[in-house]
Amino acid sequence: MRAVQITEFGGPEVVRVREVDEPRPGPGRVVVDVSRCGVNFADTLMRENAYLAATTLPVIPGGEVVGRTADGRRLAALTDRGGYAEKAAITEASAFAVPEDLDDVAAVALLAQGLTAWWLVRHTGRVRPGESVVVHAAAGGVGSLAVQLAKAAGAGRVIATASTPAKRELALSLGADAAVDPAAADLTGALRAANGGEPVDVVLEMTGGRVTDQSLAALAPFGRLAFYGMAGGVEPEPVAPRALQRRSVTVSGFWLLNAFERPAVLAGAYAEMAALVTAGELRVVSGGDRPMSEVRQVHEELRERRTTGKLVLDPRR
Template sequence: MRAIQITEFGGPEVLVPTELPDPVPGEGEVLLEVSRAGINYADTHNAENSYLAPASLPLVPGNEVVGTTPDGRRLVSMLNAGGYAERAAAPLAMSFEVPDGVDDLTALGLVVQGTTAWLLLRTAAHLEPGESVLVHAAAGGVGTLAVQLAKAMGAGRVIASASTQDKRDLALSLGADAAIDPAEEDLVGAIRAANGGKRVDVVLEMTGGRVTDQSIAALAPLGRLAFFGMASREQPKPVKLPSLLSHSTTVSGLWLPHAFGKPGLMQRAVDELMAAALEGSLKVVGGGEYALADARTAHEDLRARRTVGKLLLDPTR
C-alpha cells in the first residue's frame, strides 16, 4: 500500500511517501480501507517527537481515519499511528459507526477535534449557561467547533481569538460575538474590552507562551482556563498556586486519550456531535484536502498557520 513513513524525527521534510505492506489487524482491531485521513496539529509534534506520547521509528503518522471494513461497515476511528496510508488497522474500542448522511469531512472533524471541543467545555471548563467564553485559535479545527458548541451550550458571550482578519471573520460567521487578535500587546485589555469591560469566565487555550500567561490574567473570579496544546512551542510561565487561590481561578489540562478511560464518555460525545451535525446545528469547516504525496505541504501549512478548519489527506492521490 501507499503510505507516508517517518524514519527520522524532524520537521515536515521527514514525511516521505513510500510503499509498505498492508497492516495486519491484531486482536480487537479491524482493517479499514481508508477513504480519508485527518490531519491534526498534533501530527506536527509527532513528526518531531515532541508530543505527550513518545513516538518510535519507523512511524506512519496519523491518528484518525474514516473508511470501510471488509464487511462494508463505515467507521471513523482513532489510531495510535498509521493513518497516513491507504489502509489502517483500527482499534474497535476507538472506532465509531458513521451515520448515513454524515460525510467524511464531518466524521473526521468530529471524532478528534469535535470531541476535544466538547470535552473542554463540558468536563474541563464546566461551562455554565450565561458565562463568557474565550476561544483561542478560533478558526482552527477545534476552535471552529468550540465557538459553535459554546453558543449551543448557552454561553452568554463567545469571544474568538485568531491571527488574521479573515480568520476572525470566519469565527464571527460561526456565532462568535466578538473577535480579537492574540498578538495585541495588551491582550488582557483586549479580552476585557471584547467582554464589555469584564474579565472572562472560561478560556480554551492551545497557543502557549504569553497568550497563556495573559489569558490566565484575564480570568474572572471563579474563572477557568482549559489548556489543550502549545502551538507556539513556547512554555507559559509557571502557574503559582497562591495566585490561583487569591483570584479563585482554575487552570486545567485536557489530553483526549484520557477520555477513553472513562466508560461511555467518548461515545456520549460522539453521539451528541453526530446528532447535531445531522440536524444542521453544528458545521465542520473544511480547510482543504491534500494528496497523500503532499503530506509535507500540509504540515508546512499548519505550522505556518495558513490553514483554517479541518484538513484532510486523500490516500487515493
C-alpha cells in the same frame, strides 16, 4: 499499499509517501479501507519527536481515519498512529459508527478535534449558561467547533481569537460575539474589552507563552482556564497556587488520550455531534481535502498557521 512513513525525525522534508506492508488485524482490532485520514498539529510534533508521548521510528503518522471494514461497516476511529495510509488497523473500542449522511470530512473532524472541543466545553471548562467564553485559535479545527458548542451550551458571550482578519470573520460567522487579535500588546485588556470591560469566565487555550499568561490574568473570580496544547512552543510562566487562591481561579489541562478511559462518554459525544451536523446545527469547517501526495506541503501550511478548519488527506490520490 501507499502510506506516509517517517524514518528520521525532522522538518516536513522527512514526510514521504512510500510502499509499505498492509496492516494485519489483531485481537480487538479490524482493518479499514481508509477513505480519508485527518491531519493534526500533533502530527507535526510526532514528526519532530516533540509530542507528549515519545515516538519510535519508523512510523506511519496519523491518528484519525474514516473508512469501511471488509464486512461493509463505516467507521471513524482514533488511532495512536498508522492513519496516513490506504489501509489502517483500528481498535474497535476506539471506533464510532458513522451515519451514511455524514460526509468524510465531517466524520474525521468530529474525532480528535470534535471530541476535544466537546470535552473542553462540557467537562474541563464546565461552561454554564450566561458565562463568557474565550476560544483561542477559533478558526482552527478545535476552535471552530468549540465556538459553536459553547454557544449551544448557553454561553452568554463567546470571544474568539484568531491571527488574521479573515480568520476572525470566520469565527464571527460561526457565532462568536467578538473577535480579537491574539497578538494584541495588551491581550488581557483586549479580552476584557471584548467582554464589555469585564473579566471572563472561561478560556480554552492551546497556544502557550504570553497568550496563556495574559489569558489567565483576564479571568474573573471562579474563572477557569482549560489548557490543551502549546502550538506556540513556549511554556507559560509558572503559576503559584496562592495566586490562584487569591482569585479563586482554576487552571486545568486536557489530553484526549485520557478521555478514552470513558469510552461510553466519547461514543455519546460523537453520536451527538454527528446528529447536530446532519441536522445543520453544527458546521464543520473544511480546511482542505488534499491528496496524500501533498502531505509535505500540508505539514508546512499547518506549522505556519496558514490553515483553517479541518485538514484531511485522501490516501487514494
